[in-house]
Amino acid sequence: xxxxxxxxxxxxxxxxxxxxxxxxxxxxxxxxxxxxxxxxxxxxxxxxxxxxxxxxxxxxxxxxxxxxxxxxxxxxxxxxxxxxxxxxxxxxxxxxxxxxxxxxxxxxxxxxxxxxxxxxxxxxxxxxxxxxxxxxxxxxxxxxxxxxxxxxxxxxxxxxxxxxxxxxxxxxxxxxxxxxxxxxxxxxxxxxxxxxxxxxxxxxxxxxxxxxxxxxxxxxxxxxxxxxxxxxxxxxxxxxxxxxxxxxxxxxxxxxxxxxxxxxxxxxxxxxxxxxxxxxxxxxxxxxxxxxxxxxxxxxxxxxxxxxxxxxxxxxxxxxxxxxxxxxxxxxxxxxxxxxxxxxxxxxxxxxxx
Ligand code: KG4
Ligand code: ZN
Numbered sequence: 001x002x003x004x005x006x007x008x009x010x011x012x013x014x015x016x017x018x019x020x021x022x023x024x025x026x027x028x029x030x031x032x033x034x035x036x037x038x039x040x041x042x043x044x045x046x047x048x049x050x051x052x053x054x055x056x057x058x059x060x061x062x063x064x065x066x067x068x069x070x071x072x073x074x075x076x077x078x079x080x081x082x083x084x085x086x087x088x089x090x091x092x093x094x095x096x097x098x099x100x101x102x103x104x105x106x107x108x109x110x111x112x113x114x115x116x117x118x119x120x121x122x123x124x125x126x127x128x129x130x131x132x133x134x135x136x137x138x139x140x141x142x143x144x145x146x147x148x149x150x151x152x153x154x155x156x157x158x159x160x161x162x163x164x165x166x167x168x169x170x171x172x173x174x175x176x177x178x179x180x181x182x183x184x185x186x187x188x189x190x191x192x193x194x195x196x197x198x199x200x201x202x203x204x205x206x207x208x209x210x211x212x213x214x215x216x217x218x219x220x221x222x223x224x225x226x227x228x229x230x231x232x233x234x235x236x237x238x239x240x241x242x243x244x245x246x247x248x249x250x251x252x253x254x255x256x257x258x259x260x261x262x263x264x265x266x267x268x269x270x271x272x273x274x275x276x277x278x279x280x281x282x283x284x285x286x287x288x289x290x291x292x293x294x295x296x297x298x299x300x301x302x303x304x305x306x307x308x309x310x311x312x313x314x315x316x317x318x319x320x321x322x323x324x325x326x327x328x329x330x331x332x333x334x335x336x337x338x339x340x341x342x343x344x345x346x347x348x349x350x351x352x353x354x
Contacts, residue, residue, distance in 0.1 A: 001079040002030070003336065004067070004103070005329025006060065008096030009088025009116045010142070011037040011047045012322065013059040015067035017078075018126070018329035020337060026125035026153060027333050031070035032319065032326040035059050042182045046172070053091030060099045067325070078109060082332020084325075085113035085342075086349035087143065093348035101344050112332045113342045116323075117144050117352045118156055120289030122331040123321065124314030125153055131314055132284040136277055140269065140298070141290030142168035142185075144352065145216045147276045150287060154334050156354050159276050160214025167265055168292045170218035174261045177226050178254050179246035189295050191258035199263040201256035202228055206267045214276050221264050228257060266298050270305055277309050286311040294321040 001021065007014040013035040018027040037055050041047050068074060083100035085093060097113075104111035121137045137148035137156060145168075146161030165173070168185055175184025180191055192199070204224050207217040227233075231243025249257075277283065286306045292298060299315060306313035320326060 001333060001336065002073065002077055003080045003082050003329040003333040004064065004078045005082045005325035005332055006064065006096045006100050007084045007116070007323055007325040007328045008056040008060060008092050009084045010092060010323060011041055011052050012324070013037070013056050013063050014323060014325035015060070015064040016325035016329045017067055017071040017073065018326055018333055020333035024128065025130050026122070027330040028128065029126055029326045030073070031067045032324055033063050033067040033070060034319070034322070034324055035063050038183060045176060045182055047089070049089045049091055052089055053095055056092050056095035060095055064099070075103070075107060078107060080110045080112065080333065080336045082112050082114050082328050082336070084116040084119060084328045085346055086115055087352040088116060088350065090348055090350050093350070097346060097348045101346060105344060110336055111342045111346060112335050112340060113346045114328045114332045114335065115353050116328070117141070117146070118354045119327040119331045121148060121150065121156065121287045122153060122334070123289040123316035123324070123327040124287045126316070126320060126326055126330050127314070131287070132312060134280065134283050135285035135287045136273075136280050136283040136311065137287045138269070138273060139290045140167045140288070140292035142166060142172065144290065145218075145269075147214055147272060148354070149280050149283070154331070154338055158354055159279070160216070160272065162216040162218065164217050164219040165222060167216070167218055167269065168290070170222050170265060171292065173222050174225055174258070177222070177229050177246065178258060179249065180254070180258070185292060185295065188258045188262055191255050192262045193296060194255040196252070196255070197259035198256045199259035201260045204228070204260055204264045206264050206271070208268070208271060212275070214272055216268060216272060218265065218268070221261070225257065225261050262295070262297050266295070266301050269298065270301050273305060277311070284312060285314060287314050289316055289321065289327070291322045294318050
């Protein structure tokens with residue numbers, strides 16, 4: 001079964017073809033095309049929803065055509081359509097959902113809606129190696145940071161998640177506070193890798209929450225970094241604002257603060273992962289996904305963690321960590337094979353279902 005996946009939940013327009021069959025347990029990626037909109041949003045320092053939806057409307061069909069051509073197939077070869085229909089920016093999601101419905105109806109092939117957060121967990125299964133279940137799942141992205149217990153590739157149960165900012169959002173805000181570029185995650189990662197960077201330059205809080213908590217919190221860390229860079233906020237009676245701005249930061253200090261911030265985020269994630277692993281002793285695999293899984297320090301920490309706990313680690317390749325449609329077509333194909341199907345009443349929904 002050849003599944004066309006479409007992904008338009010945020011600022012990447014993506015299409016992919018994934019072949020499912022007995023020989024390939026979780027799907028074989030035949031093409032994976034991503035048109036990034038970073039250049040359209042960078043001058044605003046974040047994603048502008050209306051610009052994103054307009055760009056999706058212009059790019060979705062050309063990206064689908066390119067995915068077909070890179071896979072060496074035509075629309076007549078497609079056996080099913082999968083679309084990321086939740087969560088995300090509503091205007092952006094609607095473009096992908098409308099395109100998927102039109103293609104499904106006109107080709108007479110089944111349609112399935114896929115939860116984007118769940119699909120991030122599936123990304124680690126696309127390397128052709130197979131995986132043993134049950135698994136422990138970790139999604140760390142721009143919009144979500146959550147832990148899951150996965151009975152199978154299509155059955156996931158949320159164990160905990162962020163109570164405020166997602167880790168990726170915190171990376172993006174840290175980059176803005178440090179005067180680094182957009183998108184923030186890769187620029188903080190780059191600054192933290194600079195020669196001589198000291199990851200214990202200052203005290204930044206590593207959030208633990210309650211002793212049994214499997215939730216995350218990154219807003220305190222972000223505020224601590226802000227105060228470290230700009231000093232304490234002045235009372236409104238004294239004119240408000242901060243003691244200084246980011247322009248007074250030296251290159252060395254910026255590099256050290258980026259490394260220290262990154263360490264605090266990674267430590268917080270590993271602490272919660274440890275607690276989740278204690279509660280799921282039967283888990284055999286650690287599935288990871290989401291844009292922040294591209295982070296150099298986090299990848300290394302996950303490798304050590306999995307080795308210590310005897311878990312098989314499924315770290316997606318870089319192009320499958322960030323938003324992509326291969327993960328949508330992968331999970332979509334597994335859902336279709338299990339009998340799940342959508343129809344033309346499929347709607348876009350801003351929140352995740354898992
Ligand atoms: O999964 P994703 O592409 O989109 C969402 O579903 O949210 O994740 C995007 C997030 C952004 O916040 C970006 O800054 C972060 O992933 N990111 C990184 C790195 N590469 C991307 N964060 C830390 N280090 C990186 N190397
Ligand atoms: Zn994502």
